Amino acid sequence: MNRTTLSLIAAVTALAAVTGFAATTSGGADDDAPAKAAALLPVERSSVLCPSPGLSDLAETAYTSYTPPSGGSGADKAGKAQLVPAESGSGSTGSGKGRTKKPKAVAVPKEPGTPATGEASGADAPAVLGTADGALAPGWTVQQTTEVAAGTGRGLAGLTCSAPDTDFYFPGASTAKDRSDYIHLTNPDDEAAVVDVQLYGPDGTIKSEVGEGIQVGPHASVPVLLSTLTDKPYTNLTLHVTARSGRIAAAVSAADDKLGGDWLPAAADPAPSLVIPGIPKDATSVRLVAFAPGQDDADLKIQLATSTGRIVPAGNDTLHVKSGMTAAADLGALTRGDAGSLLLSPTDASVPVVAALRVVRGKGADQETAFIPATREIGARATVADNRAKGSTLSLIAPGATGKVKVTASAGAEGGTATSKEYTVKAGTTLSVPAPVPDGLKGAYALTVEPVSGGKVYGSRMLEEKKDGVPAFTVQTLPDDRGTVSVPDSGEDLSILQK
Structure with missing residues (x-):
């Protein structure tokens, strides 16, 4: 979500670091030939950062790490990956813990196509820093899933561990009296990072x-x-996190005294139109939170993409978002038995916004919460780890033209055979299906989603478990896993030295 414009030198340096130096050719008769298209190559190094998973002694955390098979030159190279505990480092407002022990096991994949798993217990489980290179780097995905049996934030909390960056928005945070929200800031580098955290109400x-x-x-x-x-307590906030120096990963852990809790990941970059995929069919409460970071107000049209097409939520067809302010709309039991996705688009002028949903399932004392931020499209391929034989639901939406995707269920961490299935998502609809399960599954597995034809497709995965009557659940979106990078064809031009 870094929107800082890179200089040409920085861009070339970054590409070289990820993919190796581009081959150069000597100047000659072909200097005036049309430039070749950029090559799409597997990345050679990936980083992921997982925040400390627990603020409860009752927390049980599972890690699942997975690299999808990529094929091509990247898959021909040896690779390695590691997940190591972070130090604890406290700033002026950080309630940093003391040095903590490693998780009982660290999820380190040995080869693409087979997940690895690990676990940690209690409130002192540390944040985790991960790096992968070679064949294990393209699309490397790590999920941490935490079960809290009782107390504030009880239920299921899941997070796809993220790459470091410098700029993040979190619409949907809160300082209400029933909420305990923490922003976790994790630094992967050898130098200290300096970070600003700004709240907008x-x-x-x-x-x-x-x-x-x-x-x-x-x-x-x-x-x-x-x-x-x-x-002052605020029910609905937008959190803007920026790194003055260095890079960080950032995520909000949101725990409610009555409604459980989950991780709130960063939302997709500000844009005039947004897609928020995968609202469960049995959602009992849905709240939209949006923020306009620019100088202009935004007027948004709200639509729900159901299994049969788009509809307008009764009484909530538009939302006015003032510049620099957080707006919210309670959409109630929006889906009413038919899983859907929220589409936000400008009613008039195109003004970039960020947005997320707070979704509640259950009734009375047996309620649980999850968050779904606006997300990018699946792109070349999306990956989500930690799926189980039961309780994994895949939601796919084609906001424009009809799209077809291939979904591959990997082998299990302890056995099983990968399987693939194709799905067609009709234009303007949400397709919600049980995730395909590999043959002979043992242990957790991963899903990859790849476009086959047609229009853009967005997606999410819901993981659910019944816990003493509480419909515990968590939702992870499916943006491109950034397994490849575009590398331009470069050539040597000594004539520039004479100009």
């Missing part, structure tokens, strides 16, 4: 010097309690 910027200049030490992770950044 319904009236705009919430001034707080405490959130400025937070120090995150090398290879360290810092949790910051959002309620320490403001004296």
Whole structure:
């Protein structure tokens, strides 16, 4: 989500670091020939960062790590991956913990196509820093899934561990009295990172010097309690996290005294139109939170893409989002037995926004919460780890033209044979299906989704378990897994030295 414009030198350096130096050719008669199209090559190094999973002694966390088979030159090279505990590093507002023990096992894949799993227990499980290179780098995906048996945040919390970046938006955060929201800041690098955390409420910027200049030490992770950044409780907030120096991964852990909790991942970059895929069919409450970071107000048209087409939620056909302010709309039991996806588009002028949903399932004392941020399309391929034989549901939406995708269920971590199936998603609809299961499955497995033909497709995966009557669940979106990088064909041009 870094929108900083790179210089040409920086861009070339970054590409070289990921894919190796592009081959050069000597100048000659072909210098005036049309430039060749950029090559799409597997990445040679990937980084993922997982925040500390538990603030509860009752937390049980499972890690699932997976690299999809990529084929081509990247798959021909040896590779290795590692997941190691982060240091604890506290800044001016961080309630950093002391040095903690490693998870009981670390999920380190040995080869593409087969997941690896690990686990950790209790509140002192550390954040995890991961790197993979060679054949294990393209599309490497790590999920951490935490079960909390009782207390604040009880239920199921899942997160696809993210790559480091410098700029993040989190619409849907809260400092309400029933919520305990932490922003986790994790630094993968050898130098300290300096981070600013800014909150935006319904009236705009919430001034707080405490959130400025937070120090995150090398290879360290810092949790910051959002309620320490403001004296007033806010039900709906947007959190903007920027790194002044260095890179970080960022995610919000949101725990409610009554409604369970989950991870709130960063939303997709600001855009005039957004897709939020995979609202469960039995959702009892859906809340939309949006934020306009620019200088102009946004007027959004709200549509629900169901299994049969688009409809307008009764009484919530539009949402006005003032510049620099957080807006929210309670959409109620939106899906009413038919899983759907939310589509946001401008009613008039195109103004970039960010958005996310808070989704509740269950009734009374048996309610659970998950968050679904707006996401990017599946792209070349999307990957999600930690699927189980029961309780994994795949939601796919084609907001424009009809699209066809291939879904591959990997082998299990302890056995099984990969299987693939194709799905056609009709234009303007959401297709919700049980995730395909590999033959002879043993252990957790991964799903990859690849476009076959037609229009853009967006997706998410819901993982659910029944826990003492509570419909525990978590939802992970399916953006492109960034397994490949575009490398331009380069040539040597000594004539520039004479100009």
